[in-house]
Amino acid sequence: MLIAALVCLPVLALLLIAFQGSAGLWPHMLANVLPAALKNTVILLAGVGMLVTLIGTTTAWMVTAYDFPGRRVFEWALLLPLAVPTYIIAYAYLDILHPVGAVQGALRSLLGYSSPREFRLPDIRSMGGCILLLGLVLYPYVYLTTRAMFLTQAANLVEVSRTLGTRRGSVFRRVALPLARPAIAVGASLALMEALNDIGASQFLGVRTLTPSIYSTWVNRSDMPGAAQIALAMLVIVVLLVLVERYARRNQRYAAAAQRPRAMSPARLRGWRAAGAFCLCLFPVALGFIAPAAYLCREAWKRVSFAGISPRIWGEIVNTVTVSAVATLLVLLSGLVLAYAARTYPGRSTSLAARASTLGYAVPGTVLAIGLLYPVGLFDRFWAGGVEWLIGAAPGLLLLGSGAALVLAYSVRFMAISTGGIEAGFSRIPPSLDHAGRMLGRSSMGVFRSVHLPLSKTAIASAGLLVFVDCMKELPATLLLRPLNFETLATHLYGEAARGTYEEAAIAALLIVLIGILPVVVLSRLGRVET
Amino acid sequence: MNMENLHPPRHLEINGVSRSFGGVPALNDISLSVAHGELICLAGHSGCGKSTLLRVIAGIEMPDQGRILLDGCGISGPNNYVEPEERNIGFMFQDYALFPHLNVLDNILFGLKRLTRPAAQARCLEIVERLGLEHLSRRFPHMLSGGEQQRVALARALAPQPQILLMDEPFSNLDRGLRDGIRTETISLLRELGTTVIMVTHDPEEALSAGDRVVLMRAGEIVQEGSGSDLYDRPANAYTAEFFSTFNKVQGACWNGFLETPLGRFAAPGFADGHTATLYVRPQCLRVNCGAEGVDCTVVDCALMGEIEQIQVSVAALPGPLKIRSAKRSRLRSGDVARISVTPEQVFVF
Numbered sequence: 001m002l003i004a005a006l007v008c009l010p011v012l013a014l015l016l017i018a019f020q021g022s023a024g025l026w027p028h029m030l031a032n033v034l035p036a037a038l039k040n041t042v043i044l045l046a047g048v049g050m051l052v053t054l055i056g057t058t059t060a061w062m063v064t065a066y067d068f069p070g071r072r073v074f075e076w077a078l079l080l081p082l083a084v085p086t087y088i089i090a091y092a093y094l095d096i097l098h099p100v101g102a103v104q105g106a107l108r109s110l111l112g113y114s115s116p117r118e119f120r121l122p123d124i125r126s127m128g129g130c131i132l133l134l135g136l137v138l139y140p141y142v143y144l145t146t147r148a149m150f151l152t153q154a155a156n157l158v159e160v161s162r163t164l165g166t167r168r169g170s171v172f173r174r175v176a177l178p179l180a181r182p183a184i185a186v187g188a189s190l191a192l193m194e195a196l197n198d199i200g201a202s203q204f205l206g207v208r209t210l211t212p213s214i215y216s217t218w219v220n221r222s223d224m225p226g227a228a229q230i231a232l233a234m235l236v237i238v239v240l241l242v243l244v245e246r247y248a249r250r251n252q253r254y255a256a257a258a259q260r261p262r263a264m265s266p267a268r269l270r271g272w273r274a275a276g277a278f279c280l281c282l283f284p285v286a287l288g289f290i291a292p293a294a295y296l297c298r299e300a301w302k303r304v305s306f307a308g309i310s311p312r313i314w315g316e317i318v319n320t321v322t323v324s325a326v327a328t329l330l331v332l333l334s335g336l337v338l339a340y341a342a343r344t345y346p347g348r349s350t351s352l353a354a355r356a357s358t359l360g361y362a363v364p365g366t367v368l369a370i371g372l373l374y375p376v377g378l379f380d381r382f383w384a385g386g387v388e389w390l391i392g393a394a395p396g397l398l399l400l401g402s403g404a405a406l407v408l409a410y411s412v413r414f415m416a417i418s419t420g421g422i423e424a425g426f427s428r429i430p431p432s433l434d435h436a437g438r439m440l441g442r443s444s445m446g447v448f449r450s451v452h453l454p455l456s457k458t459a460i461a462s463a464g465l466l467v468f469v470d471c472m473k474e475l476p477a478t479l480l481l482r483p484l485n486f487e488t489l490a491t492h493l494y495g496e497a498a499r500g501t502y503e504e505a506a507i508a509a510l511l512i513v514l515i516g517i518l519p520v521v522v523l524s525r526l527g528r529v530e531t
Numbered sequence: 532m533n534m535e536n537l538h539p540p541r542h543l544e545i546n547g548v549s550r551s552f553g554g555v556p557a558l559n560d561i562s563l564s565v566a567h568g569e570l571i572c573l574a575g576h577s578g579c580g581k582s583t584l585l586r587v588i589a590g591i592e593m594p595d596q597g598r599i600l601l602d603g604c605g606i607s608g609p610n611n612y613v614e615p616e617e618r619n620i621g622f623m624f625q626d627y628a629l630f631p632h633l634n635v636l637d638n639i640l641f642g643l644k645r646l647t648r649p650a651a652q653a654r655c656l657e658i659v660e661r662l663g664l665e666h667l668s669r670r671f672p673h674m675l676s677g678g679e680q681q682r683v684a685l686a687r688a689l690a691p692q693p694q695i696l697l698m699d700e701p702f703s704n705l706d707r708g709l710r711d712g713i714r715t716e717t718i719s720l721l722r723e724l725g726t727t728v729i730m731v732t733h734d735p736e737e738a739l740s741a742g743d744r745v746v747l748m749r750a751g752e753i754v755q756e757g758s759g760s761d762l763y764d765r766p767a768n769a770y771t772a773e774f775f776s777t778f779n780k781v782q783g784a785c786w787n788g789f790l791e792t793p794l795g796r797f798a799a800p801g802f803a804d805g806h807t808a809t810l811y812v813r814p815q816c817l818r819v820n821c822g823a824e825g826v827d828c829t830v831v832d833c834a835l836m837g838e839i840e841q842i843q844v845s846v847a848a849l850p851g852p853l854k855i856r857s858a859k860r861s862r863l864r865s866g867d868v869a870r871i872s873v874t875p876e877q878v879f880v881f
Contacts, residue, residue: 432628435591438615439622440642441691446616450641454632 011235011363014228014371034233041209041237043127044134044202045192051135052191053184055284056142060180061172062281064150067266068274074281076524081288082140083516085473087200087490088509089137090130091497092292094204095299097124130207134195136288141194142187144523149183150176185248189241196237197364199476204497210234211476214366218480224370231367242362293513299506312487313507320488323403324471327410331467332460334411335418340448343426344434361416365476368413372481376405403486409477414470418463425459426452462522469519473512541603542567542727543588543695548597548607549751550583557583558594559751565695570721570728572742574735574774580751581731585697588729589622590615601694621693625700627684629672635659635683636668642691654690662686662720678709685717689726696721698730702737714741735775739763747771769881772811779817779853781810790880793848794826794873799880811879814841814856818872819863825870828853830863844871 062068063075081089096103123129196211203212210230218227269277360368429452437447453460475490482491489508496505543565550558557580565571573581586592588599590606590613598608601620606613629638636655643651659668662682672680681701688696701717702710718741721728732738738745739759746756747770755767766772783792785802792810802808818825819842828844831852840860843852855871863869 430626430628432624432626433630435586435589435615435622436624436628436630436687437641438591439589439620440687441616441619441645442641443614443616446644451630451632455630 011359011371013374014231014235014367034230037208037210037213037230038233040127040207041196041234044131044207044209045195045237047127047131048134048138048195049188049192051131052139052142053188055135055139056187056191057146057177057180057184059139059281059284060143060147060150061176062277064147065172065176065266066269066277068269068277070278070281071266074285076520077285077289078143078281079140079520079524080285080517081137082523083513083520084137084289084292085200085475085490085512085516086134086137086194086198087204087475087494087497088296088512089133089288089292090201090204091493091505091509092295093124093129093133094497096291096295099123125204125206127207130202130205133201133205134198136284138191138194139284139288141191142184145183145187145190146180149180182248186245189245189248192241193238193362193364196234196241197366197476199366199479200494200497210237211364211366214370215476215479218370224374227370231370234364234367238362238364238367242359293510296506296510296513300510303504303506309507310504313489313492313504316487316489316492316508317511319486320472320490323406323488324410324468327407327414327471328464328468330407330411331414331418332422332464335415335422335463336460338415338419339422339426340452342423343431344444359416360412361414363413365409365413365474365478366480368409369477369480372405372409372412372477376408403483406478406481406483409481410467410471410474413474413477414467417466417470421459421463421466422456425456425463428459429455462519465522466519469515472515541565542569542601543729544598544600544603545584545588546598546600548584548587548594548599550587550592550594550596556751558587561597561751561753563746563753563756565727565729568725568727569744570718570742571730572738572745573729573731573748574738574745575733575748575754576774577733579748581733581748582699583751584748585622585699585729585731588695589620589697590618591622619691619694621688621691621696623684623688623696623698623701625703627672627680627704629680629683629687631672634669634671635664635675638672638683639687639690642687645691658686658690677705678713681705681713681717689724693726695727695729698728700731700733703732703734739775747774764877766879769809769811772879772881776813777854778811778813781812781849781853782807783810784808793846794871797873797875797878797880802880808880811881812853812873813877814854815839816874816877817853817855818857818874819844819855819861820870820872825872828869828871830865830867830869832865833861833863835860844869846871 059074059078063071063078098104124133199211199215202209203215210233214227214230214234217223217230363371433451433455434447437451438444442450472488473490475494478488478491479494482488487495489512493505493508493512541564543563545561545563548558548561549556559580561580561584573584575581583592587594587607593612594607596609599606601618605611606618630641633641636659639655639658640651643654646654659665662685664679664682664686667675667679667683672683675683681704685701688698702714705713714737730741732741738747739762743758744756745759745762747754747762749770755762755771757765762771763775766775772778781792781794783790783797785791785799785806785808786804788798788800788802789796790799790802790808790810794810794812797810799808826846828846830842831845832843834841836856839856839858842855842857842861842863844855845852853871
């Protein structure tokens, strides 16, 4: 119950601050900031939504329905772009596609142009570029959910439709696509939540959406109520996305109950068709992972061979790992409590608590940070006041200064991953095992220790890994809530990219991508995952 | 003869227990008492509340109302509630609920935590030997056949020497060929141990043959309880009658304490004149005569079912065909004309 309250706290605080804003602020917001930012956000979301659906569904269908050289590799390789956070792909491409950079130079010499003035690719620093880059790293969400759907649901229906005279080619349009609609909706709404959460990419690429507006309203103009108001507008979009996702999932669950899972037998492709399928699958992997990763490797190598690894990076690694590890522990513990409570005492209050705690994932990091800042600041002031009164000396800010606020933000934001993952693990344990444990004389806690923990070890471990990696990658909330002069890998990268310097950022970025590959490995191991 | 044998002390006493799920009553004011060493079969169609009653006794489910006493001590009531792990009641689940991460020995040891380590080991070995599981003791549940899993589940439930053993459809997951053998074996073992057993079943034959007493439930209420022959030979209502066997049903009207039907007149005491009632005739209580007696009928179908033969005949005044079963071979063919008569015992009017 306390955990759920903790998650709801920022949203309530947000409402409170937003209404504190002076009356004169709203008109200013409405006239100058909101419309443009809102319009940009909507365009961005629509574009990213279409792109991720297109890439995600086609590749998912390709690797399930057809067999071609490299299919086995693509099955997991298509997940790799998930390892690249949005701000890193933007950072990488800014340099790769720089007008005087290597790629454009090579293109020009190939086409016979001599200077950037005569020929250049459309600037990546645009809405189109932003949509493309976000789509390239976010499509795996759709790929994952849709492929799981195809794997578990489609086989029978596809075979039936073949016997009813549908050719394999049109099966995709007539059967698979309608079937996968709920899965696509789930995947796309997850991808869009990520897109909304993004702060680095849209800022580096100069696309002014809601997220950077919140950041700049607060950091540059120190206008807390204003930032809170924009954050509220963003929450509305988030709530819409959550509703779409919930609605789609309901259908999916129904479908899952109706059919028995059986894999489809893929059709073998030959000749140019196989080559086409290969290229189709290669394209997103190459652009979304291989190119930026290769670039980062090269840059990082240059940097390391030039100056070695600076102690600064080590410090940042320690910072990142410490904060993430503490948050992961906290999140896992509360996830276990929530999931076990929801299982042992099923009822309205526990399911409400579990559901409320998952909302944090949908709330963009910036919104969360603004919402947390107020109560945390209040607590800090109260604490400082109390301590000063007691010992006569003012201490520092307890929560904000120690990074506890950051840990709190991570916990709230990634609670859903641990609760969801652990619940999924628990759901594979039939309830009769709980009862059997109780009937054999163990207490509720005893059953938890001797039955649930050993049986859901892997689920708990993979939930922990996912949370840990997500904490390390997190940028927006970290930017706002970290203690002064406290740098993590992500904020370091952001700082250098924002200043236009690229000194050690490549090393930091490469480290983040490498760590980001870990959950991809887990996901592809699990194979038929439920996201 | 001492008094205790005439009136054995009540082992389990259930008083007015009710339980509903979201407004739908699953148990409605159930009262039942069970004597030491008795074997009770809770029977009924699925959804009648029999499993809920079992779970309420076990303490896995909390009743909304009513009291449950074990050896005179309240274990569930308005003021006290003993947690399932404190009740010392054994439970055998329909799916056996063996812990997949523990081998057979550890599964059985799971319930023996209260004993010291050597005592638990000894008890475990004793029960393993008793049930003939020695060769399986290091195996994991997924390596066992259905019958073996059943025995391990039984061993695990019996190991802590529970006062009462509750069994939820213990034989329904077994193959048909295996079921009868394992059932006989299990029940004779439980009799030898003198364990008090409450067993849930939806199989009428199992209910009649296995227990000392059958409790038939419908929609959360007890319809009738008594020995197997009580329920089979003297059903109190149509539900009980139909639960345990198939019937030919013939509508008729009552006059002067008799039911008039196309098959003849049958005693129907207690029915008002002009009241419509239904005659229930078991297929084996109809006889085909070649003589002059009985009601005219036409043979619709004659099928050999192994030990018995099933004949379906149509009678002019009845809407559907009647079923007749007999151990004799009739050599009738469809289209033959014959006469049938009713054996008046084992005929019921409801």
